[in-house]
Amino acid sequence: xxxxxxxxxxxxxxxxxxxxxxxxxxxxxxxxxxxxxxxxxxxxxxxxxxxxxxxxxxxxxxxxxxxxxxxxxxxxxxxxxxxxxxxxxxxxxxxxxxxxxxxxxxxxxxxxxxxxxxxxxxxxxxxxxxxxxxxxxxxxxxxxxxxxxxxxxxxxxxxxxxxxxxxxxxxxxxxxxxxxxx
Numbered sequence: 001x002x003x004x005x006x007x008x009x010x011x012x013x014x015x016x017x018x019x020x021x022x023x024x025x026x027x028x029x030x031x032x033x034x035x036x037x038x039x040x041x042x043x044x045x046x047x048x049x050x051x052x053x054x055x056x057x058x059x060x061x062x063x064x065x066x067x068x069x070x071x072x073x074x075x076x077x078x079x080x081x082x083x084x085x086x087x088x089x090x091x092x093x094x095x096x097x098x099x100x101x102x103x104x105x106x107x108x109x110x111x112x113x114x115x116x117x118x119x120x121x122x123x124x125x126x127x128x129x130x131x132x133x134x135x136x137x138x139x140x141x142x143x144x145x146x147x148x149x150x151x152x153x154x155x156x157x158x159x160x161x162x163x164x165x166x167x168x169x170x171x172x173x174x175x176x177x178x179x180x181x182x
Contacts (some may be wrong), residue, residue, distance in 0.1 A: 012142055013149035020050040020077040020148045022141070027059050027083035030124075033131045036055055037082040037117055040137030045080075048145050054079075060085050060118050064103025071112060072094050074096045077151075078113035078144040082137055084127050085120050113151055115144030 001104070024041050028034040045052045053076075060083040067079045081104055089095045096134045097120045108114050117140025121127045130136045 009139075010142075010146060011143050012044070015049060015149070015151065015152075018049070020145065022050060022052040022057065022078045022080055022144055022148075023067070023070050023076045024052055024054045024082060024141075025057060025063050025070070025078040026054060026081075027057050027063060027118075029059055030084045030086070030127065033084045033119070033124075034082065034128045036128075036131035037084070037119070037137030037140075040131075040135040040139075041080050041115075041117065041141040044138040044141035044145070048142075050145065059083070060100040061103075063100055063118065064107055065076060067104070067107055067114065071107075071161060077106075078115070078142050078148045080115045080117060080137075080141045082140060083119070084118040084131070085118065086124060086127060087122050108147075111151075113144050113147035115140035115142065115147070117141075 022045055024038065024045075025039055026034055042052065054064055055070065057063055063081045063083060067081065070076055070079070081100075083100075085093060085096050085100070100118055101116070103121075104114050104116050104118075117137050119127050119130050119136060121130065
């Protein structure tokens with residue numbers, strides 16, 4: 001966002017059914033910045049009436065993997081990725097920015113509801129402004145909540161459609177009556 005440009009922010013979604021449960025995956029590499037991101041995310045989640053857990057990982061590259069591992073549990077409706085990557089003197093910055101973003105995008109395209117709050121900045125002052133004043137952690141949490149709301153809107157429950165249970169007595173092809181072995 002340009003410093004002097006205004007932009008529209010969607011109102012936070014309202015959940016009339018079960019409140020969502022989110023997992024915040026955070027890299028506290030820059031602890032003070034991470035703490036501000038986390039505070040913003042928690043406040044947005046609480047305001048929406050949702051709940052959350054927090055998992056820490058060493059760096060931004062581990063965030064997509066942690067989200068994928070947590071996805072195996074079916075415990076979470078959505079995820080908030082938080083961290084900060086500050087440009088250094090090597091090309092490592094580009095690798096970490098691109099690969100963490102790519103990992104989150106691939107998970108999102110696989111159906112994970114993820115708000116990306118990994119800051120990619122040139123210097124510490126930019127990170128501090130984005131983490132505290134611009135509340136990018138809260139924005140990432142709200143993005144995840146919007147995706148959860150869309151998932152609930154577009155995924156219709158199957159409501160009993162599927163196979164019927166096998167009865168206790170089965171008619172075998174030859175006409176003999178048998179019983180199900182349990």
